[in-house]
């Protein structure tokens with residue numbers, strides 16, 4: 097069995113328009129892989145295709161050696177892949193506590209309690225808001241709930257789409273180490289990040305997308321040393 101999340105030759109259309117063209121991408125366990133690219137390049141579409149939310153036109157998606165292409169989102173989640181989609185996607189009507197419990201609904205009562213404790217240890221500010229309706233939280237607190245859910249679910253792979261969007265730098269600085277901790281525990285993380293300098297600083301590998309295609313894959317250092325690669329992708 098080959099460990100890793102592997103995407104090969106993935107094509108996707110949205111509303112009849114081809115938006116992903118022959119995407120090849122690999123995530124390794126315990127590593128942060130950054131995915132960069134301009135608005136509309138196809139980053140979120142790729143996340144949604146991997147998570148099974150948008151059905152790919154063709155291509156292979158393997159999770160630790162097992163095909164997940166064509167599976168329903170719940171089945172993909174159950175096989176160890178969690179996606180935090182773009183926008184603050186916690187269940188707004190639920191309290192913070194219930195959002196955390198929903199994430200751990202597969203756990204025994206005692207395992208759930210200790211998982212929630214670990215998550216609240218990471219985000220003590222959520223402990224004070226446990227009974228608050230999630231929709232009433234700040235954007236940063238909602239992202240903390242989303243990451244707390246990931247800590248509780250303990251996925252093998254986590255796709256994080258623009259966690260920092262609209263957040264103050266101090267809040268972003270709180271979230272980044274949590275992703276690094278998850279990776280240190282063996283989670284393979286895909287990080288889509290508007291602040292490219294943050295992504296390049298913490299990622300072990302990086303892909304750049306341009307108009308639905310991967311136009312660069314390699315080490316962050318290569319992009320830091322050749323900023324022209326990123327500039328042309330963001331201007332395309």
Ligand SMILES: Nc1ncnc2c1ncn2[C@@H]1O[C@H](COP(=O)(O)OP(=O)(O)OP(=O)(O)O)[C@@H](O)[C@H]1O
Nearest residue numbers: 110111115133134135136137138139140141142182
């Ligand atoms: N709901 C939708 N229905 C149809 N087409 C869409 C939809 N959302 C996005 N697209 C199209 O898919 C392509 C890729 O968009 P996508 O949102 O995946 O890019 P992105 O890289 O995530 O951009 P951003 O940085 O703005 O989040 C674009 O051409 C976009 O117009």
Ligand SMILES: [Mg+2]
Nearest residue numbers: 139140141182
């Ligand atoms: Mg997006």
